[in-house]
Amino acid sequence: MSVSIDARGPRWAALITTFVLAIALITSSVWLIAFQAVVFAIGALRGPQFTPYAYIFKKVVKPRLKSPVTLEDVRPPQFSQAVGLAFTLVAIIGSATGAGGAFTVAVGFALAAAFLNAAFNFCLGCQMYLLILRAAK
Amino acid sequence: MKTLIPLAFVLVLATGYGLWYQRTRGEFRKKKTVNGPKLTAAIVGTELGARATMVQFSSAFCTPCRATKVLLEDMVKTMPDVHYAHIDAESHLELVRQLNILSTPTTLFLNGAGVEVGRAMGTPKRVQVHAALAAIH
Numbered sequence: 178m179s180v181s182i183d184a185r186g187p188r189w190a191a192l193i194t195t196f197v198l199a200i201a202l203i204t205s206s207v208w209l210i211a212f213q214a215v216v217f218a219i220g221a222l223r224g225p226q227f228t229p230y231a232y233i234f235k236k237v238v239k240p241r242l243k244s245p246v247t248l249e250d251v252r253p254p255q256f257s258q259a260v261g262l263a264f265t266l267v268a269i270i271g272s273a274t275g276a277g278g279a280f281t282v283a284v285g286f287a288l289a290a291a292f293l294n295a296a297f298n299f300c301l302g303c304q305m306y307l308l309i310l311r312a313a314k
Numbered sequence: 315m316k317t318l319i320p321l322a323f324v325l326v327l328a329t330g331y332g333l334w335y336q337r338t339r340g341e342f343r344k345k346k347t348v349n350g351p352k353l354t355a356a357i358v359g360t361e362l363g364a365r366a367t368m369v370q371f372s373s374a375f376c377t378p379c380r381a382t383k384v385l386l387e388d389m390v391k392t393m394p395d396v397h398y399a400h401i402d403a404e405s406h407l408e409l410v411r412q413l414n415i416l417s418t419p420t421t422l423f424l425n426g427a428g429v430e431v432g433r434a435m436g437t438p439k440r441v442q443v444h445a446a447l448a449a450i451h
Binding site for chain 1: 318321328332377378416
């Protein structure tokens with residue numbers, strides 16, 4: 178059995194991520210993407226409950242929320258963080274090699290996923306994991 | 315270069331997809347094409363129900379899978395002629411390919427003979443499950 182976390186945490190993190198990626202897309206800022214990549218890396222490797230966004234959620238947001246706590250498995254949001262990391266790495270490589278188109282497309286996909294998660298409670302692992310498995314094995 | 319075009323493009327597409335996603339989660343879709351393979355108790359791992367069997371495919375990176383399992387397990391308690399089977403998609407990739415399962419949770423609705431009459435992707439609502447089962451005689 179894996180760890181359970183407050184389900185509202187990843188949703189909040191997705192909201193912050195949406196804004197960060199949106200600003201990065203508008204300004205074509207590779208530094209902002211590098212920052213977001215570090216956040217994704219922490220979320221993917223250590224767990225989404227250890228990112229700076231999760232820290233803000235715990236200290237500032239959570240005490241003000243009145244909705245009941247629903248716990249969720251940590252693995253689905255952790256998977257989403259890994260997918261986000263992959264997209265931001267592609268964006269950074271694209272930017273470093275002068276492929277501005279690759280940067281825009283990769284950031285665009287990461288933004289779409291974060292926005293869908295924040296606005297529609299979209300479950301990336303549900304839609305992608307099986308397809309990846311089917312393609313890989 | 316500062317431009318709002320990629321941002322607007324991503325947000326419009328993602329919103330369209332998100333609305334579709336939200337509306338179609340849990341919706342029962344009748345199988346329109348030719349009958350799929352006949353599933354047996356040996357394949358789904360549970361004795362088939364006299365009237366119907368609900369076969370849920372789940373994976374690790376899937377938050378709504380657990381809620382779906384809890385709902386369906388609870389519902390079959392009061393329906394002696396309907397059985398519930400739970401399959402881990404990851405360890406049954408052959409079956410997943412054969413039945414064309416693309417995302418989790420996907421719940422197949424089998425008739426008494428073990429033939430799929432339709433399926434639902436995402437967590438269905440209680441009324442949606444009742445309606446789907448009512449259509450199976």
